[in-house]
Amino acid sequence: MIKVDFNRPITVGNEFEYMRQAMQNVHISGDGAFTKKCHAFLESELGVNKALLTTSCTHALEMSAILLDIKPGDEVIIPDFTFVSTVNAFVLRGAKPVFVDVHPDTLNLDESKLESVITPRTKAIVPVHYAGVGCEMDVIMEIANRHKIAVVEDNAHGLFGKYKGKYLGTFGALATQSFHETKNFSCGEGGALLINDPFLAERAEIIREKGTNRSRFFRGQVDKYTWVDIGSSYLPSDLLAAFLFAQFEQREKIQSHRKNVWNMYNAALKGWAEKNGVQLPVVPEDREQAYHMFYMLLPNLDLRQKLIMYLRERDIYSVFHYLPLHLSDMGQSFGYQAGDCSVTERVSDQLIRLPFYNDLSSADQEQVIDAITEFNF
């Protein structure tokens, strides 16, 4: 048997050639030729007003919190079932996180619980399109607009996924992408901020460039650049943009392979899952998923742990993730306790993610599927 990793970074096209070209351009700091190509690609493919590469999705979320002027005492609504960065970026500015439970089928923020947690201090709602399956955006946007609350989509999983025919990341005032090693498109560590609200675009450039108006200077709009706002260094090296652009060029290849992997898991595990009370991912009819991951919900924690160990003995690496944020040390420090988000508490015990990456072979995948369907409950 061969070892099957959980994730594996690969090159799919011109990554190294473009990094060499970046060197030849004598420009490997931020905002070089390849960064501009990445911006243009994201803007034209998604139809967003402006895209800015960042050093990570975490940093794009931090920029969002600065752009929305989040201040101590403000409240930000976040799904309980997500990565730490979704919440930490806002807590860093002094916000109080308001955790909302998720739907038991899509594991996305339960929009029916939003109205009851909105207060005059609510400044933002941050839906996460879990596994690249869109949240119920019509309802979320209607509630947010009615209360004049900004929406920041954490779209780390959802690049090229759609909700009712419209790309994820194009609904909120802002949206964030991740190009971390584990995501569909990667440059190791990287991200992007998508800016749909044109009023936020100029300030976003300033915050990303250490609080200076350097971008305007380079465009010849001001004759010197200076310190005009708070900010930090959120722009990635053009070497990373070169690597990433080569992956963007292979969009069709990457996404169609991931679609095949997902469909094969789903088809091959359906019968076994039904027989054993295992829940497979749910993708509502009006959504096109981004094929970010394949997860399953086992009947309970004990069986989930047994399956992970059983696979590991066969050299197959699967993982679980997202502990309920409200029960973390930080979550409890905000006054949350057990029982506050019962769906998240349950699914975080049950969830397992299967090996999934851009060159997972069908032979390796069959090995995973065979092992699972032979697993004794």
Ligand SMILES: *Cc1c(COP(=O)(O)O)cnc(C)c1O
């Ligand atoms: C990966 C991920 C992030 C963080 O991305 P980085 O680029 O590593 O900062 C944020 N939110 C979600 C939902 C993620 O999956």
